Amino acid sequence: MSRPLRISPIRRKVTRRFYEPLLLLHALSPIRGERIKSEIIPDDPESNHIQLRRSFTNTIAYICAYKKGPDHVTAAALEKTPQGVVVWLCANADVEDGVITFLERILACVHRVVEKDSMEDLHQEASLATQRLTSMIVDFQAPRLNVYRAEIIESCIVPCQKLMTDYLKNNGSADRDKNTLEVNNLQQWLREYFCDDNGESTVPSLLDLSKACYDIRHTQYLKTVSMFAGQGRTRHETFERLYKLLGKLGKPLKSSKILTEAATKLAQDFSQGFTVKTVPSSVSQHLPFRGKKEATLDRIVNRMFSDSSKKTEFMDRLRSLMSGEGEEIDSFLQRERDAKTRVHAELLLIDYFERNSCNFLAQGEKYIGCSKPACYLCHMYITLHPSRYTIPPSHNKVYIGWRPPDVYVGESGAFRLLQAQERILLRMIGLVRDELSSEIKSRNMRLPYHTDSTTGITTTLESMRLGETETPPVYAGGPEQSALSLLEPNEDVGLRTSEDEDDEGGVPI
Numbered sequence: 481m482s483r484p485l486r487i488s489p490i491r492r493k494v495t496r497r498f499y500e501p502l503l504l505l506h507a508l509s510p511i512r513g514e515r516i517k518s519e520i521i522p523d524d525p526e527s528n529h530i531q532l533r534r535s536f537t538n539t540i541a542y543i544c545a546y547k548k549g550p551d552h553v554t555a556a557a558l559e560k561t562p563q564g565v566v567v568w569l570c571a572n573a574d575v576e577d578g579v580i581t582f583l584e585r586i587l588a589c590v591h592r593v594v595e596k597d598s599m600e601d602l603h604q605e606a607s608l609a610t611q612r613l614t615s616m617i618v619d620f621q622a623p624r625l626n627v628y629r630a631e632i633i634e635s636c637i638v639p640c641q642k643l644m645t646d647y648l649k650n651n652g653s654a655d656r657d658k659n660t661l662e663v664n665n666l667q668q669w670l671r672e673y674f675c676d677d678n679g680e681s682t683v684p685s686l687l688d689l690s691k692a693c694y695d696i697r698h699t700q701y702l703k704t705v706s707m708f709a710g711q712g713r714t715r716h717e718t719f720e721r722l723y724k725l726l727g728k729l730g731k732p733l734k735s736s737k738i739l740t741e742a743a744t745k746l747a748q749d750f751s752q753g754f755t756v757k758t759v760p761s762s763v764s765q766h767l768p769f770r771g772k773k774e775a776t777l778d779r780i781v782n783r784m785f786s787d788s789s790k791k792t793e794f795m796d797r798l799r800s801l802m803s804g805e806g807e808e809i810d811s812f813l814q815r816e817r818d819a820k821t822r823v824h825a826e827l828l829l830i831d832y833f834e835r836n837s838c839n840f841l842a843q844g845e846k847y848i849g850c851s852k853p854a855c856y857l858c859h860m861y862i863t864l865h866p867s868r869y870t871i872p873p874s875h876n877k878v879y880i881g882w883r884p885p886d887v888y889v890g891e892s893g894a895f896r897l898l899q900a901q902e903r904i905l906l907r908m909i910g911l912v913r914d915e916l917s918s919e920i921k922s923r924n925m926r927l928p929y930h931t932d933s934t935t936g937i938t939t940t941l942e943s944m945r946l947g948e949t950e951t952p953p954v955y956a957g958g959p960e961q962s963a964l965s966l967l968e969p970n971e972d973v974g975l976r977t978s979e980d981e982d983d984e985g986g987v988p989i
């Protein structure tokens with residue numbers, strides 16, 4: 481796609497109305513509730529195929545995100561064309577050539593399995609492919625896997641081993657207690673794969689380490705880690721982190737198994753082979769504020785409330801929660817308004833599929849896979865999108881440096897695209913303002929990352945989607961004339977149970 485020179489701003493008034501309450505919400509509490517899990521699919525043969533296509537797409541995205549960090553967050557989608565499946569890739573920064581070459585090799589390996597006719601050949605090739613794929617994925621993902629290994633060695637091993645040693649001292653001999661035997665075994669296993677008793681790192685190959693981490697996933701080793709990670713236990717957070725990191729280290733083998741399973745069960749989908757294509761990333765942009773006087777606490781609250789008693793009530797609550805009469809928040813807002821925005825990878829893919837009317841591989845299933853659960857705003861945007869994409873899981877964190885897909889000056893259909901986008905943004909403004917009011921009323925300030933407590937947006941969004949009307953409310957102009965119920969507290973908020981979910985991708989181990 482050639483990129484025209486100038487991005488057409490969504491009507492400035494609308495974007496400002498969007499970012500102002502968002503800045504304040506972010507200042508108060510950047511985590512908007514529990515992680516939201518993937519949609520549950522019913523358990524029947526056709527659903528299994530849907531699930532497998534989703535897992536395949538997520539796995540493609542995950543293995544391509546070979547490094548940690550926001551630039552490498554990668555989204556993938558499968559397009560059905562007469563020439564075969566086009567695997568579309570997009571990342572927050574441009575997809576590197578090395579990623580495309582890697583994925584082409586992976587998909588060639590998958591296609592060799594698809595091409596086998598006899599059952600015997602198929603299973604033999606699948607087994608070989610799993611080994612080859614694991615090795616390729618471990619090699620390619622070495623930067624990411626080495627970070628996980630280093631974190632275990634540097635942050636987890638010493639405190640975890642010490643705590644387990646203390647446990648053994650206090651809980652008798654291995655003869656009398658099955659648990660002590662299990663703890664002993666785990667200590668030994670950790671020494672073998674990470675660090676010996678002198679703190680020296682042992683160096684199994686990444687491939688051996690990754691296989692070992694995969695192999696322990698349903699064993700007593702991991703159950704023992706999980707026991708120490710239990711609520712209220714000393715250093716339970718370190719054990720919880722250890723548990724997650726071991727799972728992440730084992731993902732290459734899990735990923736290769738998903739790829740070969742898809743090759744054996746979705747042979748019809750994949751019979752004509754694959755082509756890899758990419759969508760370019762967005763150009764970073766400043767937030768839509770001009771003078772220093774925009775996006776101050778006073779201005780934000782003024783714009784939110786036409787009713788002065790409600791404004792006073794809101795400010796009183798805010799002051800009661802903050803020190804320095806809001807100065808703290810104001811200086812935070814000033815810093816945050818310098819943030820630069822970009823369009824996240826999953827939204828770039830949605831935008832590409834929308835503009836080009838691409839057909840997804842599975843009819844009726846508009847699925848975008850991602851190496852990471854969606855952020856709070858992408859999840860909201862996708863949920864409210866009129867084309868009804870499959871709603872992704874979300875880690876529910878607010879990123880100020882977010883913006884909706886761009887529309888370019890002079891491109892065909894620009895007016896229609898802008899109008900559609902404005903509709904979504906207006907509904908998002910309503911939800912963000914609702915959240916802000918709930919936040920102030922709840923007095924739960926600044927939730928730590930990955931906390932269990934929440935005031936969730938989930939139920940609100942789900943109920944909007946279920947009872948969705950064909951004519952979303954449209955902003956009619958004027959400072960306070962939105963048809964949205966801007967400041968009614970969100971009463972229909974449910975708590976989500978905490979899940980031990982990998983936030984790096986959609987493929988649980």
Ligand SMILES: [Zn+2]
Nearest residue numbers: 824854855858
């Ligand atoms: Zn996002």
